[in-house]
Amino acid sequence: MRDKNNLHLTAAEMSSLWTQYINDTLAVCVNTYFIKNVEDEDVRPIIEKTLEIAKMNLSIMKDIFDKENFPIPIGFTEKDVNSDAPKLLSDTFVLLYLRHMSILGVAASTAAIALATRSDVLDFHKRVLDKGIMLQDLIRNLMLDQGTYVKPPYISIPEKVDFVSKQQFLNGLFGDKRALTSIEISHLFLNIQTNAIGKALMIAFAQTTKDEEVKQFLVKGKKMAQKHVDIFSDYLKKESIPAPMIWDTAVTNTTTHVFSDKLVMFHVSAMIAAGIGNYGMAMAVSPRRDIGLKYASLIPEIALYAEDGANILIKHGWMEEPPQADDREQLI
Incomplete structure (x- = not known):
């Protein structure tokens, strides 16, 4: 039986890996800066975890790229961030930002899984999805504990099942x-x-x-x-x-x-x-x-x-x- 990892990368797999790589280099820059300026010690572990996940993602993708002789994207480096700059955003907003980025990451990895063919690429995007969900849970729970989580609006529960009967x-x-x-x-x-x-x-x-x-x-x-x-x-x-x-x-x-x-x-x-x-x-x-x-x-x-x-x-x-x-x- 043919090794599924010896298949060539499809256009969809190239696209998802390339995009993920660029985004993770950005995440490393941004979270390296956040780490230097965070004041809330409950927020620090979440930034550290986000940074750790992004670095591990980059390592896994580099291995895949090297096996395929695929040119490794440049993305962003330490030259793109001044880690010693003063605090720019509140810790509460940093949490909200990280949650928003994890939501985008989950959506992207879900689409990538649907289009992936190779098992190593599929496993990678499953990992990204799992880590994204984990981060969302950590951030949501902390924001709920701190009273900073903004919930969607409440509405009344319907009294019965109904069907639309008018063009109105x-x-x-x-x-x-x-x-x-x-x-x-x-x-x-x-x-x-x-x-x-x-x-x-x-x-x-x-x-x-x-x-x-x-x-x-x-x-x-x-x-x-x-x-x-x-x-x-x-x-x-x-x-x-x-x-x-x-x-x-x-x-x-x-x-x-x-x-x-x-x-x-x-x-x-x-x-x-x-x-x-x-x-x-x-x-x-x-x-x-x-x-x-x-x-x-x-x-x-x-x-x-x-x-x-x-x-x-x-x-x-x-x-x-x-x-x-x-x-x-x-x-x-």
């Missing part, structure tokens, strides 16, 4: 609007929270970057994130449902350079991409026309902002190329 269920542009479904509430809550996290990060990054073009890009993103928070919060508030808090005050007043502009631009661009995916998913499961159309109108706005970010990355030579298919026309 889809209304939203004109006439009466039905109440929000639990699914719509979940996605509105998630998208408020992710925009609030993104806004706080862009404030922190803009405050500490020296490049004027990058700074203006981040300021524009901060305003856009606040706009989206306000839009989604209005849907909840109109039905007396509480919206998540914003995290602007979690950023300290330091202006010392912390992360390289290359790392900042990559990080923001990656979060924009995740946001577009969140909006697409929310649009697909929101039957009320006004909500679905609102998501549809916001996606092009974010996509254009993402293009601005890509142009900055390319202009400065900061965008590392992912694996690509052979260009047959060029070869011919």
Whole structure:
């Protein structure tokens, strides 16, 4: 029987490993900085565990790349972080940030598992998934103990099972609007929270970057994130449902350079991409026309902002190329 690990890497496996490698180099930089500045001794072990997991991931992926003579991505190094810089973010926000990143990691590894063929690649992504879930549990439990965990809203339990009988269920542009479904509430809550996290990060990054073009890009993103928070919060508030808090005050007043502009631009661009995916998913499961159309109108706005970010990355030579298919026309 043929050894399943002797199969060539598929495009999907190259993509997932390459992306994971870049993200883990970023995680090493960010958490190395967090470790130096953490004050809450209950938070420290979680940062240490996150850093340990990222380093082990990199070691496993390097072994896979070496076996395939696959060029190891550069990603980010100690040159991309000033570990001695003063504290930029509160420990509570660091916990929230790490939880958000672990959620993105779980989603990515789940997709990678679905497309993996080789057993070693499959085992690796299962490991990433397990560690991501473990981190979520650790962070959630600590935030619950500290009283800082923001739970999604509560609604009444349905009295009975029912079926939609009128087209009015889809209304939203004109006439009466039905109440929000639990699914719509979940996605509105998630998208408020992710925009609030993104806004706080862009404030922190803009405050500490020296490049004027990058700074203006981040300021524009901060305003856009606040706009989206306000839009989604209005849907909840109109039905007396509480919206998540914003995290602007979690950023300290330091202006010392912390992360390289290359790392900042990559990080923001990656979060924009995740946001577009969140909006697409929310649009697909929101039957009320006004909500679905609102998501549809916001996606092009974010996509254009993402293009601005890509142009900055390319202009400065900061965008590392992912694996690509052979260009047959060029070869011919």
